[in-house]
Amino acid sequence: MKVNALLPLIEAENLTPGVDLDKEVLCGYSCDLLSWVMKNGQEGMAWVTVQTHMNVIAVAVLAEMACVILPEGIDMEPDVLKKAEEEGLCVMKTKLSSYEICGRMHKAGVADKDA
Amino acid sequence: MSMVHQVYPVAADDFTRAGEASADIKRRLKQLGVSSAVLRRVAVASYEVELNLVIHSDGGELTLNVDQDGVHLISKDVGPGIPDIDQAMREGYSTANEEARSMGFGAGMGLPNMKRNADQFAIESQVGKGTTIEMTFKLA
Numbered sequence: 001m002k003v004n005a006l007l008p009l010i011e012a013e014n015l016t017p018g019v020d021l022d023k024e025v026l027c028g029y030s031c032d033l034l035s036w037v038m039k040n041g042q043e044g045m046a047w048v049t050v051q052t053h054m055n056v057i058a059v060a061v062l063a064e065m066a067c068v069i070l071p072e073g074i075d076m077e078p079d080v081l082k083k084a085e086e087e088g089l090c091v092m093k094t095k096l097s098s099y100e101i102c103g104r105m106h107k108a109g110v111a112d113k114d115a
Numbered sequence: 116m117s118m119v120h121q122v123y124p125v126a127a128d129d130f131t132r133a134g135e136a137s138a139d140i141k142r143r144l145k146q147l148g149v150s151s152a153v154l155r156r157v158a159v160a161s162y163e164v165e166l167n168l169v170i171h172s173d174g175g176e177l178t179l180n181v182d183q184d185g186v187h188l189i190s191k192d193v194g195p196g197i198p199d200i201d202q203a204m205r206e207g208y209s210t211a212n213e214e215a216r217s218m219g220f221g222a223g224m225g226l227p228n229m230k231r232n233a234d235q236f237a238i239e240s241q242v243g244k245g246t247t248i249e250m251t252f253k254l255a
């Protein structure tokens with residue numbers, strides 16, 4: 001599934017209009033502990049997190065993730081979004097919970113990490 | 116012979132710039148044509164060691180050297196040092212403060228992540244003096 005197909009699936013809004021949404025989502029993950037994500041992050045990952053500071057972008061970019069998903073209507077500061085856009089990383093937000101987001105991605109065939 | 120030698124100063128508690136050294140290291144190694152598997156391992160280790168300088172140290176620097184033996188990362192700081200290295204190396208052990216924990220740091224996974232990803236890992240610390248970590252990644 002491409003990032004642009006993930007947006008409607010989880011009723012999300014793209015917060016980084018300038019970035020390429022044609023990237024392939026290869027797996028999904030949900031975690032808010034950054035070292036844990038560093039350990040498990042993979043290329044093409046769609047990462048659900050409630051963290052919104054600058055290091056979220058650093059972790060996602062280092063792992064070459066496909067996108068960051070903010071659940072439950074959480075917002076991200078403009079300077080952090082600007083950094084994401086500079087790095088070509090898609091950040092999206094949705095009203096859905098992490099549980100519901102992962103459930104929908106799983107049902108749509110997005111794999112677990114290492115799968 | 117050194118193909119790359121780069122020193123990155125890392126300030127204590129500067130969360131907004133944290134991760135910039137690691138991003139630059141990754142960019143440089145990519146330019147050198149380092150394989151994506153090695154790149155990924157270096158990225159995890161450099162990020163963890165850089166963030167430890169920000170969160171736990173009184174400031175320090177991260178040095179990148181690339182030679183025919185591989186990629187070398189050296190982290191050196193000016194304190195406060197680690198009293199018990201065996202304990203610090205254990206998964207789950209953390210002295211991160213409330214602020215760092217609220218940002219998602221403090222899982223106690225950084226040092227174990229470095230050790231797992233580096234081909235060689237050495238840590239040396241003296242309380243009151245500082246901590247030095249040296250890691251090597253083979254370019255195979």
Ligand SMILES: Nc1ncnc2c1ncn2[C@@H]1O[C@H](COP(=O)(O)OP(=O)(O)OP(=O)(O)O)[C@@H](O)[C@H]1O
Nearest residue numbers: 035167171203209210211220221222223224225226
């Ligand atoms: N450069 C350093 N100076 C002083 N103490 C350090 C340094 N690096 C690590 N430590 C000590 O070692 C502990 C474990 O470090 P580690 O990176 O494994 O976990 P953490 O940084 O606490 O959490 P995480 O990395 O998962 O966010 C730290 O909590 C800290 O007490």
Ligand SMILES: [Mg+2]
Nearest residue numbers: 163167225226
């Ligand atoms: Mg750490």
